[in-house]
Structures are given as structure tokens and as C-alpha cells.
Amino acid sequence: MSHLGKDRGVIQHYLQARSELDAPGSPFATTTIEIHGVPTKVFAAAPPHMRFLWEMSAAHADKDYLVYEDERYTYGEIHKQVRVLAAYLVAQGVGRHDRVAVSMRNYPEWVVAYWATVSVGAALVGMNAWWTPSEMEYALKDSEPKVLIVDGERLERLVQITDAPAMHLVVARHKGSVPTGAVSWADALSGTDPGSLPNIEIEPEDDATIFYTSGTTGFPKGAQLTNRGSVSNILNIAAMTGATALAEQKAIEAGDMPAPPPKPVTPAAFMAPTPFFHVTACNCILHPATLTGAKVVMMYKWDAGRALELIEREGITNFSGVPTMGRELLMHPDWSKRDTSTLQGMGGGGSALQPDLVHKIAGALKQGQPSTGYGMTETCGIITANSSRLYLERPESCGPLVPTLEGKLVDEDGNDLPRDPNTVGILCVRGAIIIKGYLNRPEANAETIKDGWLNTGDVARIDEDGFVYIVDRAKDMVIRGGENVYCSEVEAAIYNHEAIAEAAVFGVPDERLGEEVAAVLVLRPGSSLTEEELRSHLAVTLAKHKIPSRVWFRNEPIPRNATGKFLKRELRKELIGE
Numbered sequence: 001m002s003h004l005g006k007d008r009g010v011i012q013h014y015l016q017a018r019s020e021l022d023a024p025g026s027p028f029a030t031t032t033i034e035i036h037g038v039p040t041k042v043f044a045a046a047p048p049h050m051r052f053l054w055e056m057s058a059a060h061a062d063k064d065y066l067v068y069e070d071e072r073y074t075y076g077e078i079h080k081q082v083r084v085l086a087a088y089l090v091a092q093g094v095g096r097h098d099r100v101a102v103s104m105r106n107y108p109e110w111v112v113a114y115w116a117t118v119s120v121g122a123a124l125v126g127m128n129a130w131w132t133p134s135e136m137e138y139a140l141k142d143s144e145p146k147v148l149i150v151d152g153e154r155l156e157r158l159v160q161i162t163d164a165p166a167m168h169l170v171v172a173r174h175k176g177s178v179p180t181g182a183v184s185w186a187d188a189l190s191g192t193d194p195g196s197l198p199n200i201e202i203e204p205e206d207d208a209t210i211f212y213t214s215g216t217t218g219f220p221k222g223a224q225l226t227n228r229g230s231v232s233n234i235l236n237i238a239a240m241t242g243a244t245a246l247a248e249q250k251a252i253e254a255g256d257m258p259a260p261p262p263k264p265v266t267p268a269a270f271m272a273p274t275p276f277f278h279v280t281a282c283n284c285i286l287h288p289a290t291l292t293g294a295k296v297v298m299m300y301k302w303d304a305g306r307a308l309e310l311i312e313r314e315g316i317t318n319f320s321g322v323p324t325m326g327r328e329l330l331m332h333p334d335w336s337k338r339d340t341s342t343l344q345g346m347g348g349g350g351s352a353l354q355p356d357l358v359h360k361i362a363g364a365l366k367q368g369q370p371s372t373g374y375g376m377t378e379t380c381g382i383i384t385a386n387s388s389r390l391y392l393e394r395p396e397s398c399g400p401l402v403p404t405l406e407g408k409l410v411d412e413d414g415n416d417l418p419r420d421p422n423t424v425g426i427l428c429v430r431g432a433i434i435i436k437g438y439l440n441r442p443e444a445n446a447e448t449i450k451d452g453w454l455n456t457g458d459v460a461r462i463d464e465d466g467f468v469y470i471v472d473r474a475k476d477m478v479i480r481g482g483e484n485v486y487c488s489e490v491e492a493a494i495y496n497h498e499a500i501a502e503a504a505v506f507g508v509p510d511e512r513l514g515e516e517v518a519a520v521l522v523l524r525p526g527s528s529l530t531e532e533e534l535r536s537h538l539a540v541t542l543a544k545h546k547i548p549s550r551v552w553f554r555n556e557p558i559p560r561n562a563t564g565k566f567l568k569r570e571l572r573k574e575l576i577g578e
Contacts, residue, residue: 009256010389011465014247021243028239030403038452041404042432043235049202049227050118053291060293066108067297067314080193085116087194092168094146096121096200103127104151106298109172109185110276113149121200123207126277130543133160138219140165143210204228213377222439223377232432233381234287236402240385248389263367266342268294269314273302273321283381285320304328308338320348322482324513327357330364347371358395374398378454380433384468397467405431424471427460428453478507478515485517485546493541499527502558506568508576519548520571
């Protein structure tokens with residue numbers, strides 16, 4: 001589908017802006033270097049590692065940094081905590097190439113643990129706070145952290161693990177006593193401020209984080225996000241934001257769009273409504289906010305009414321969550337009662353913003369515009385970005401590729417497809433933000449990353465201006481409220497029940513969450529099973545968001561194609577008409 005209409009002027013200004021920002025001498029100029037034998041597009045002047053960026057933020061010492069409900073901490077206060085915890089971690093034997101696991105809600109302690117860990121050259125293992133004890137056990141054995149930092153809720157699950165690996169345990173936000181051999185967060189931070197971080201050398205290709213992605217065949221895979229990839233994602237976000245702003249300035253000067261009313265100068269304040277154990281909140285909110293000296297506002301749990309209260313109280317300028325959250329904010333009865341005038345950007349990732357929501361956000365914000373980012377754990381953050389006037393012109397697109405990525409389309413056999421606006425294929429990307437690989441998974445690495453090219457598993461097309469459109473998902477996956485749920489993982493858990501003969505899991509539309517998990521089941525002859533019994537069975541091994549909310553029992557075998565695969569699209573059409 002070609003775009004040759006009214007938006008061409010704005011698009012041309014954007015392409016020109018990107019060209020200027022990528023020119024030699026620009027802070028966002030790129031070059032190609034060889035990493036592990038692969039030609040890789042990188043920023044020429046990128047800082048070497050995340051610790052470097054953290055140390056830069058010390059210049060904001062007197063500014064508010066973290067706000068959690070009614071608690072408030074300045075950059076200076078958090079820098080002191082990070083120095084003390086970093087020294088404590090080193091005393092526990094943590095150093096370069098080691099790992100520190102964190103399992104908790106979005107508490108300030110998560111952020112302190114993050115910066116302390118990356119500052120001593122170790123990798124932070126971000127554990128999903130919704131995991132069951134068996135999922136926690138798997139990740140701990142897979143990542144082998146020297147230290148585990150948990151909150152009280154996660155501690156209750158941890159003690160149910162009978163075969164946990166040896167590690168030092170630090171417990172935060174817990175009212176009871178800590179287990180024998182463990183220490184409280186307060187004790188871990190009771191040491192004297194050393195005044196500086198430990199002197200440890202860190203390389204760009206060292207792991208910064210291990211984030212687990214839902215597994216296609218059972219347990220999740222630990223993606224190794226490097227320091228280079230994490231730093232590059234921050235610069236990609238800055239470059240995309242800068243290019244959009246420069247394009248609009250050029251369009252105004254050329255008379256291609258009217259000048260907006262002047263915006264009041266408002267201190268930057270980011271709301272982090274999604275979990276830090278995902279790249280959306282950690283790499284795409286916490287990182288850029290920290291680099292720019294912005295305030296980061298957290299909540300105990302998502303609640304649209306409370307979020308609106310905090311937006312008003314804290315003067316939130318940037319709201320980035322899953323689309324469900326944006327829609328709930330706009331639909332909440334308090335939207336018209338609260339002062340949201342400081343919001344300059346509202347959007348996020350996790351799943352696509354529906355085109356109607358793009359325009360609803362644009363109409364609702366007094367000083368801001370909608371935005372989106374399409375990305376993956378495997379790309380340390382965003383692959384594309386679309387915002388402001390560009391997004392309004394092409395709301396079906398997730399935007400152009402970020403500066404440090406090359407992109408191409410391939411067929412199901414991995415063959416390159418021609419670059420044509422009407423060509424549809426599986427999107428593959430290569431560049432500085434691609435993960436090093438999956439921890440302890442050489443087979444998965446070989447399947448997903450070939451010659452540096454990451455197979456995203458998403459079916460897409462790319463128009464003549466480089467704007468990407470996600471058409472479908474090649475992977476058998478449900479995106480529920482921004483959480484990836486692999487159908488095969490849920491099916492494997494269902495098949496563990498002796499009453500099951502056949503099980504097919506797929507996604508069904510949900511107005512609030514985007515998609516919900518559904519299952520069609522065929523029971524063995526003479527067996528019986530209720531929905532309640534199924535959910536009780538699954539709750540032992542699956543996190544709550546993976547358990548099917550809709551279940552159909554079927555007397556006949558599930559229809560299959562010639563190769564024996566279930567025809568899930570036909571099932572969905574038969575059951576819900578889509």
C-alpha cells in the first residue's frame with residue numbers, strides 16, 4: 001500500500017531530519033563495526049556501559065528521582081544507597097560476569113539493586129513477580145545468581161522451593177523475620193557510604209541484565225541484554241524523539257503544518273505503571289528518565305483512578321504503559337476531574353495501540369500527543385517508534401526502524417524477500433541492540449539469531465518511507481495486557497492433567513486487555529474435568545495471567561491440517577466468529 005497523499009510533506013521532513021541526525025559529527029551518528037564476527041550498526045559516540053550513564057546522573061543530586069506512592073527519594077539519596085549496596089555486593093563476592101537476581105514489585109529497592117548490580121559489572125536477573133515457585137526455581141537454577149533480593153511476597157513463594165540453589169538472600173519490604181542466613185534490606189544498607197563505586201572494569205559486550213521471555217516449549221528463556229545494547233536503546237529513543245521534533249519544526253517552517261500553542265515548561269516526570277522486570281519499564285522508562293534527570297513515579301499496583309491522582313499530584317509528563325492502561329485512563333470517570341495538562345506524551349508498548357486509541361489520546365491531551373514503540377526483550381527495547389504528527393498520519397504503523405538497526409523481510413524458509421511496499425514477510429533485524437543470546441540455550445540461539453539477524457517472529461510489511469506495519473504474529477502467542485503468553489507452554493501444562501486427550505490454546509479479543517487466553521479441550525473417554533478443576537491444576541505451574549479465562553469442552557477431535565497441526569484460526573472463528 002503506497003502513501004502518496006497529504007502526509008508526504010511531513011514524512012519528507014522526517015526523513016530529512018533522520019538524515020541530518022545520522023550525519024558524521026552528530027551525537028547520533030552511526031557506524032558499522034564487527035562484533036563476534038558480525039557487521040553491527042552502532043552509535044559512533046556511545047558511552048561504553050550503563051555504569052557510565054548512572055554516574056552521569058549524579059549531577060541531578062538535588063532533584064526528585066523516585067516517588068513510590070507517598071515515599072520520595074532524590075537522586076543524591078539513591079546514589080548513596082547504590083554506593084553502599086554496591087560495596088555490600090562486592091563483599092558477598094559479586095563482580096564482573098556474576099549475577100544478582102531481583103524478585104519484587106516496582107519498589108524503590110528494585111531500582112537501587114539495578115544500578116548497584118550493573119555498577120559492579122554484574123548482570124541483574126529480572127524475575128517475573130507473578131511467577132509460581134516452580135517458575136522461580138527454574139530461573140534461579142538457570143541463572144545461578146550469587147545474590148537474590150526479594151520482597152516479602154516473593155519470599156513466601158521462595159520458601160516453598162525445596163531445591164533452591166545456593167545463594168545469598170536479601171529480604172526487602174517484609175514485616176516478619178528473615179530466614180536463617182539471610183539479611184534484611186536495612187542490614188544490607190547499614191554500611192558506611194564509601195563515597196564512590198568499586199573500581200571494576202566493564203566492557204560494552206558484558207551482560208547488563210537477564211530478562212526472561214515466555215518459552216515456546218515450557219520454561220522461559222533468559223535473554224542476555226548487553227551494556228552496549230542497553231546504552232544504544234537509550235540513544236535510539238533520544239534519536240527518534242529528536243528526529244520527530246526536528247521534522248515538525250521543519251514542517252512548521254515550510255508551512256506544511258500549523259505551529260502548536262507554546263507549551264509550559266514542566267519538569268520531566270515519567271510514570272512507570274508496568275513491571276521493571278520487562279524492557280518497557282526498565283530500558284524504555286527508567287533508563288531515559290535517569291539519564292535526563294527526570295522523576296520516576298511508581299505505584300503499588302495498577303489502578304487507573306490512583307494513576308490519575310498521581311498524574312495530577314506529580315505533574316506527570318510522560319505516561320508509557322500497555323494500551324489497556326491508556327484506554328482505562330481515558331475511560332475513567334475521574335479523567336475530566338483531574339488535571340492532566342502536564343501530559344506531553346502518552347502511549348507505550350507491549351502490544352499495538354489500536355488506531356482509534358491513537359486519535360482518542362490526541363484529542364484528550366491538552367499539551368501532548370500519542371506515541372508507541374514496537375520492540376522485544378531480544379532487542380533491549382524498541383525496534384521502531386512512532387509519535388506525534390507522524391503517528392496521527394499513519395496510526396496503523398509502529399514507525400520506522402531505530403538508527404542502530406538494519407531490517408529485512410524473509411519467507412517461512414528464511415529466504416530474503418524483495419524490498420517492496422506490498423511485500424509481506426517475517427521481520428528480521430540486526431544491530432547493536434540485539435541480545436547476545438539466550439542463557440544456556442544454544443539451540444534457541446541458532447534458531448532465532450542467524451548471522452546477527454534476529455527473527456522477530458512478527459509478520460510485517462515496510463512501506464516506501466521505511467515505516468513498519470505489523471500484520472500478524474508468526475509465533476503461536478497471546479499478548480495479554482502486554483504480557484507474552486506462548487500457547488505451547490500453556491498447552492504443555494494442560495496436558496499434564498490425566499483427563500486431557502487434546503488441548504488447543506489461542507487468543508481471543510478482550511476490550512480491556514487486548515487479548516485473553518482461551519482453551520478448547522477434549523477429554524479422555526470416561527474422564528471428567530471442570531473449569532475450576534483445570535484452573536486449580538494450572539495454578540501450581542503457571543503464573544495467573546497464563547491460565548485460560550475462557551474454556552470450551554469439545555466432544556469431537558480438534559480439527560487439524562494435513563501435517564497434524566490444530567486449526568486454531570478455524571476454532572476461533574467457529575467459537576467467537578472471528
